[in-house]
Structures are given as C-alpha cells and as structure tokens.
Amino acid sequence: xxxxxxxxxxxxxRLLAAVCVVACICSxxxxxxxxxxxxxxxxxxxDQPGLGFKKSGTYVGFDVxxxxxxxxQLGYSEDEIVWKEAPSKxxxxxxxxxxxxxxxxxxxxxxxxxxxxxxxGPYFVxxxxxxxxxxxxxxxxxxxxxxxxxxxxxxxxxxxxVKEKFANEVQLMEQPGYAECATAxxxxxxxxxxxxxxxxAGLASASRGxxxxxxxxxxxxxxxxxxxxGDKAFAKKINAAIESMIKDGAWQRAVEDNTKGTGYKPNAQxxxxxxxxxx
Ligand code: GLU
Numbered sequence: 001x002x003x004x005x006x007x008x009x010x011x012x013x014r015l016l017a018a019v020c021v022v023a024c025i026c027s028x029x030x031x032x033x034x035x036x037x038x039x040x041x042x043x044x045x046x047d048q049p050g051l052g053f054k055k056s057g058t059y060v061g062f063d064v065x066x067x068x069x070x071x072x073q074l075g076y077s078e079d080e081i082v083w084k085e086a087p088s089k090x091x092x093x094x095x096x097x098x099x100x101x102x103x104x105x106x107x108x109x110x111x112x113x114x115x116x117x118x119x120x121g122p123y124f125v126x127x128x129x130x131x132x133x134x135x136x137x138x139x140x141x142x143x144x145x146x147x148x149x150x151x152x153x154x155x156x157x158x159x160x161x162v163k164e165k166f167a168n169e170v171q172l173m174e175q176p177g178y179a180e181c182a183t184a185x186x187x188x189x190x191x192x193x194x195x196x197x198x199x200x201a202g203l204a205s206a207s208r209g210x211x212x213x214x215x216x217x218x219x220x221x222x223x224x225x226x227x228x229x230g231d232k233a234f235a236k237k238i239n240a241a242i243e244s245m246i247k248d249g250a251w252q253r254a255v256e257d258n259t260k261g262t263g264y265k266p267n268a269q270x271x272x273x274x275x276x277x278x279x
Pocket of ligand 1: 088
C-alpha cells in the first residue's frame, strides 16, 4: 500500500513539474505571441522624415502622431504600441498576414488596394509632386519630364502613376524607399524623385537645401489607415478618433509640428478631410 502511495506521489510530482515547464515557457514567450499581448501593432514608415521616422529608438512624424492619437482613443497607451516598419511594397501583405493591426504609412486609399485590405480615414490629403536638385531649372512641373530619369518606390501609387501617365517619356528607377531615391538624386543617377509632396518636403528639408520640391502637385493622395479587409466596426472606431483629433485641434498641431521649417502647407482645398471610409 505504502509503495503504491509513494509511486503515486512521485507521478504527481512529475506531472506538476511538467505543467510548470509548460507554464514557464509560456510566461517567457507569452505563449507564441512574443511580448505583443494586450498591445496594438502599428505599421509606419521608418525612413520618411516628418511622417514616419525612426530616431534613436523613438518614432516621430505626422503618421506617428495620428497613430498615437487613434491608439489612445482605442484604449492603448503609448507603451502599449508595437511599431513595425511597413515599406510601401509590403503593406497589403502585412495586413493580410496579420503582422499588424493597422497601418499609418502615407498609405493612399485606392480601389486596387481595397481588393486586398480595407481603409479607415482619410486623415490627410497629399498630392504627387517632384523633387529635384537645387540648381535644376529644367523641371518646373510634370510637363517637363520628357527624357528625364525618375526615381520612385516599388509598390507606391507614385510609381504606378508614372507608368500610367509618363511611360513613354521617362525612365523610371524603382527603389525600396524614398531615402534611397534621394541618394540617387544627390549623386546624379536620376533627375527627379517623385512621390507625395509632404514626403518630398521632409526629404528636401533633411537635405539642407541641396534638394527642392517643384511644387506642382498632379494627383490627390488620400491617406487612409490600412486595416484587415472588411472590419467595418474597427474602421468606424478609427474614423471617430480621427474626427475627434481634427475637432480638438491636435490634428492641426501635428501638421504644424511635423512640417515646421519645411515651408510645406497642406492643400486647404482638401484638408482636413472627412473620415468616412470603410464603415
Ligand atoms: N501615398 C503613396 C502610396 O501610398 C506614396 C507614398 C508611399 O509609398 O507610401 O503609395
């Protein structure tokens, strides 16, 4: 009888030990979800000054400010945000794979993208423009692009627009990010960088006067908050947050803070926009 008891006790102990091992692994790794439980994962750009920019471990820019405001309204404090880099080409896949909960990364709302993802917003309206070297006088607008070499980013509406509108007259080089395009412009590999005016204003400002924005926007880019396709309830909550950000003056402050010193002014004809997408 005693022997049976001790055998049972031993078995019980082993069982407890096994449970503990599983529990310990789970607590360290948060059972497979890393340290992301209870947090919101937000995709932004890391290399676009004024919009989404990684600066010695912190994140700054207009997209970051809008993201923080929206996250707060959704019930997440700043330290409950996990920032993830969302390069132009990877945004749809990141939302489809569930790598992020939302994307605020100068992400234009388009019908083509709406086949894969949904949007809330818009929270800003930019326009595609051109960035050239300071001493360039040959490019004064999109009408001067004949024979020019342009740089833009793979997976952006900017590259698509060049292919649709100027395919026969320009040479297009595609890069993973706009910072790489600015480098190509510095070194004379291309004659202009093309994307949204607010992005170009940040790059021009970072170049300390070596690059200038042409200032003749030729599209409207409605910046949306990318979310998983079909999540109408989430879109509604995000739209309410954007609406409140515009109403309480935080939106205007964020625009001013993040474009200070660049000379950039948002197009007042379209800004601030009405966030009604995706509901
Ligand atoms: N807004 C444009 C887009 O969504 C260009 C900027 C970007 O690549 O993020 O494609």
